[in-house]
Amino acid sequence: MKQHNVVIVHGVRNWRPGVAPAKAAAELADRWAVPLAAGYRTAGLGHVPPPRVHAAYYADLINDDEAQSVVDDIDDLAPAEQELLLSWLHSLGLPQEPPEGQSWATMPPRHALSWFAQRSGMSARVLARVAIALLPEVYSYLASPARRENARRAVAEVIGDSGAKVVVSHSLGSIVTYEALHAHPLPHVELLVTLGSPLGLPGGVFEMLDPAPTGGRGVRPPGLSRWVNIADRGDLVAIPRRLGNRFDVDDHFEDHIAAVDFHTLDSYLTCGLVATAVAPYLS
Incomplete structure (x- = not known):
């Protein structure tokens, strides 16, 4: 049933060269279902069936032939x-x-x-x-309008096809999702969960968002019933951690989620905060 679906939008370092996008998305969805189920148990929701996970994969669209090669230094x-x-x-x-x-x-x-x-x-x-x-x-x-639109469209299509009420986006994926929900409105999306998000990073991200911020605040995606932001207190990417200072976020949670893997999606999904946020929308 579509109300049991959740779409997860990946962050950086998820490009799988040589793997067909559909296969890459399926592999990511299978991988993320495991820590999300663990997060349900952490939140005391082990008796609740976890949702079916759909992965929105766009990494191939921003790592095209014109993109800079992998940087090692x-x-x-x-x-x-x-x-x-x-x-x-x-x-x-x-x-x-x-x-x-x-x-x-x-x-x-x-x-x-x-x-x-x-x-x-x-x-x-x-x-x-x-x-x-x-x-x-x-x-x-x-920096690339073409990559930007292609990635936004790919994310919007997965969300639209899944019929999911809930979208969970991580890291760079929160930027892509934020812009996708504006560029391609999806009225059935009720909950947006952003994890380790750099949406508010000044001087390089916040000012470049589409739509542009007004009065020093980002424009909330249309139709959302709730926007939850979660940030590890040690996450060096979630800057500033309190997105509510720049966006109309309904709930913000900070916690010590992981001592070492402070920015990984698996750590966020396992901590239980994501399960607590999404479970009421997946009845």
């Missing part, structure tokens, strides 16, 4: 990606200008990342790993 980021890196670091607490009176923009990206890591007590290796995983795909999506 922080200094290999393209200039525009380096700007996005600085915006992200500034949001985490990097001062606008280095104490030496120079400009971060004229230095190799590694300098800004290392400087911030040393003074914040964070691991430079972890920061670099997150940046390399996140920024190229975020930029690939935001």
